[in-house]
Amino acid sequence: MINKELLKFLSQLEKNNNKPWFEENKPRFKKLEEEFKDQVSGIKSLLNQHDIIEKAKVFRIYRDVRFSKDKTPFKAHRSVNWMREGKDRRGSYFMSIKPGNSVIGIGFFGPEKEDLLRIRKELEVDAQELRDIIEKPAFLKTWGTFQGEQLKTAPRNFDKTHPDIDLIRFKNFFFTKTLTDKEIQSPNFFQEVDAAFKTARPFLDYMTDVLTTDLNGESLL
Numbered sequence: 001m002i003n004k005e006l007l008k009f010l011s012q013l014e015k016n017n018n019k020p021w022f023e024e025n026k027p028r029f030k031k032l033e034e035e036f037k038d039q040v041s042g043i044k045s046l047l048n049q050h051d052i053i054e055k056a057k058v059f060r061i062y063r064d065v066r067f068s069k070d071k072t073p074f075k076a077h078r079s080v081n082w083m084r085e086g087k088d089r090r091g092s093y094f095m096s097i098k099p100g101n102s103v104i105g106i107g108f109f110g111p112e113k114e115d116l117l118r119i120r121k122e123l124e125v126d127a128q129e130l131r132d133i134i135e136k137p138a139f140l141k142t143w144g145t146f147q148g149e150q151l152k153t154a155p156r157n158f159d160k161t162h163p164d165i166d167l168i169r170f171k172n173f174f175f176t177k178t179l180t181d182k183e184i185q186s187p188n189f190f191q192e193v194d195a196a197f198k199t200a201r202p203f204l205d206y207m208t209d210v211l212t213t214d215l216n217g218e219s220l221l
Contacts, residue, residue: 002039002184006032006078007099014076014099022074029061033078036097039190040080046194047082047093051201054085077101087221090208093197102184104193106143106200107174108207115211120155120168122210127164133202134175142199148172173207175200 009032013022022029037058044056059079065071077098084091094105111119123130133139134146150169154160158168177196183189212221 001187001189002097002102003032003035004185006036006097007181007185010076010078010097011099013074017072017074017076019073033061036078040082043095043190043193044082046190047197050198052085052089053093054083057081057083084204088208088212089204090211091204093200095193097184099181102179102181103176104179104196105147105174105176106197106204107172109148109172109174111173116171119173119207119210120158121215123164123167124158124162125215127167130167130203130206133206139199139203142196143175143177145175146170147174147176175203 009025009028012025016022040056040058044053047053057080059075059081061075061078063070063073063075065073077096079094079096082093084093091107092109094103094109096103096105108115108119134143146167149171151171153169154162154165155168158165162168183192186192213219
C-alpha cells in the first residue's frame with residue numbers, strides 16, 4: 001500500500017511549498033522516496049508477468065518554473081510512468097499519488113504529429129474495432145471513457161459529418177481512473193493497479209497494431 005506518511009508529507013508540502021521547508025524536511029522526503037521507488041519497482045514486476053516494461057520513470061519532485069506563472073518550486077504529488085519495451089509495444093502506464101486526487105492512467109498522453117494522424121486515418125477508415133474494445137463492460141467499469149483535449153471541429157482534411165468524428169477529434173488517446181486515499185492505502189493496492197492495467201492491454205495492443213502498420217495493414221517495423 002502507499003504509506004500514509006507520504007500522503008501526510010505531500011499535504012504539508014502543498015501548504016509549505018518553499019525551499020526552506022523542503023530542506024528542513026529533506027531527510028524525511030528521501031526516506032519516503034526510497035520506499036516509493038521500491039513500490040514502483042514492485043508494480044513493474046507485476047506488469048512484467050503479462051507485459052514487457054522497458055523502464056519505470058519516477059518524475060522529479062522539483063518543478064521547472066522557468067516558463068511557468070506558478071513559481072512554487074515543488075510538485076505536491078509523486079508520479080511515475082512505466083514504459084513498454086520495443087517498437088512493437090506502444091503506449092505506457094501511469095500513476096500519480098496526491099492526497100485526495102490520486103490517479104492511474106494508460107494510453108497516449110501526447111502522441112507525435114505523425115502518430116496522431118495515423119490514428120485518425122485508421123479511425124476514419126474503420127473505428128468499430130476500437131469501439132468494440134473500449135465499450136466492453138469490463139473496460140468501461142475500470143476506465144470509463146476517453147480523457148483529454150478534443151478539437152471543437154474536425155481536423156484539417158477530415159469530414160466533420162463523419163460518423164466517428166467524436167473519436168477523430170481527440171488530440172490524446174488515454175484513460176484515467178481516480179483513486180481515493182483509502183484505495184491507495186489498501187493492502188491489495190498494487191494487485192488492483194496491476195489488474196486495471198491488465199484490463200487495458202487490448203486497447204494498447206490495438207493502438208500498437210495501428211501505429212506499426214500502414215492503412216493497408218502492412219508492417220512498418
